[in-house]
Amino acid sequence: MGKIRCMKLSPYRNLSQLFCGDKCGYLWIFDSNSMKLLDILEAHQDQVLGLDFSPIGDPEDDRGMLLATSSRDKEVRIYDTKKNYNLANIIDDHESTVIGLNFVSKLNNLSLCSIDCKSNIILRPILPDGSVGEASIKSLPPKTTMSGVMKGNTVAVGTDTKIQLGELKSKDFWSFNKSVFGNSSTSKDFIALEMDEGGVYLLASSKKNKDISVIDIKSGQH
Numbered sequence: 035m036g037k038i039r040c041m042k043l044s045p046y047r048n049l050s051q052l053f054c055g056d057k058c059g060y061l062w063i064f065d066s067n068s069m070k071l072l073d074i075l076e077a078h079q080d081q082v083l084g085l086d087f088s089p090i091g092d093p094e095d096d097r098g099m100l101l102a103t104s105s106r107d108k109e110v111r112i113y114d115t116k117k118n119y120n121l122a123n124i125i126d127d128h129e130s131t132v133i134g135l136n137f138v139s140k141l142n143n144l145s146l147c148s149i150d151c152k153s154n155i156i157l158r159p160i161l162p163d164g165s166v167g168e169a170s171i172k173s174l175p176p177k178t179t180m181s182g183v184m185k186g187n188t189v190a191v192g193t194d195t196k197i198q199l200g201e202l203k204s205k206d207f208w209s210f211n212k213s214v215f216g217n218s219s220t221s222k223d224f225i226a227l228e229m230d231e232g233g234v235y236l237l238a239s240s241k242k243n244k245d246i247s248v249i250d251i252k253s254g255q256h
Contacts, residue, residue: 035062042085046099049115055082055103063119075119078105084134087115088144088160096164097144104132110148114164123166127156134182134227149182149191157202174198174210180225180241185233188251192224197238199251214238214254 036056043066044051051072054062059078064071084104088097100122101113110125110132128150135148137160144160153174159167174191181192187202191210200210215224223241229251236249238256249256 036060039081039083040085042087044115045087045089046115049099053085053101055085057081059105059107061103073119075113077103077111077113078107078109080106083132084148086136088137089139096162097160100137100160100164102135102137102146104135104148106131108132108150110135110146112146112166122164125158125166127158127169128154130154133180136184138184138186140186147184147189149179149184149189151179153179153191153193155182155189155191180223181227183227183229183236185229185231188229188233190227190229190236190238190251192227192238194223197224197227197236197249199236199254212254214249214256 036058038054038056041052041054050066052064052066059080059082061075061077061082063073082103082105086102088100099115101115103111108128108130111121112123113119114122130150130152132148132150138145138147145157146160147157149155155172156169158169161167179191179193183190189200191198197214198210199212203209224238225241226239228237234251236251238247238249247256
């Protein structure tokens with residue numbers, strides 16, 4: 035196993051598994067109870083940097099129980115956990131390293147949001163038959179983007195100097211009007227972000243300080 039770059043537990047009751055993406059592009063699948071190795075997938079041609087599961091757990095829905103991965107090879111891939119991890123889609127609409135991704139569900143509409151290191155955010159609808167619809171793209175001012183996460187309509191982007199918080203107002207309109215930390219802060223290089231399911235709190239890991247901050251998304255306080 036190469037150096038682990040990301041990991042995620044399956045949220046599905048009938049799939050008690052832990053998924054780990056490594057530096058060599060492999061996806062390691064373990065039984066989360068016994069930690070027995072179940073399978074190894076050659077997921078990407080470079081480092082696996084992001085993992086997420088579709089929130090729709092209905093096995094009868096073609097959008098249900100999907101696993102998405104992102105990588106330094108600039109691709110996003112979608113696997114169907116219901117069909118022995120069959121590769122369902124390869125998405126190559128990014129032009130740089132895809133540092134993070136999340137499925138977003140609202141009123142039975144499912145989308146896949148991904149962020150690359152050139153500060154481009156791409157949102158794509160996942161259609162009822164499991165296919166990927168037309169994408170919308172938001173480009174932030176050039177920064178050294180290191181991490182990103184989205185829950186509901188809230189998105190957070192971590193750069194080398196600060197964290198930007200924004201909101202998806204409509205399919206093609208994003209509003210970024212809040213920053214956390216900033217140039218005067220000692221916390222730098224936000225290499226990992228995670229948000230709670232309700233989109234209330236954000237966890238941010240600083241490579242420089244080697245610490246984790248808890249941020250109230252509404253107020254921006256930490």
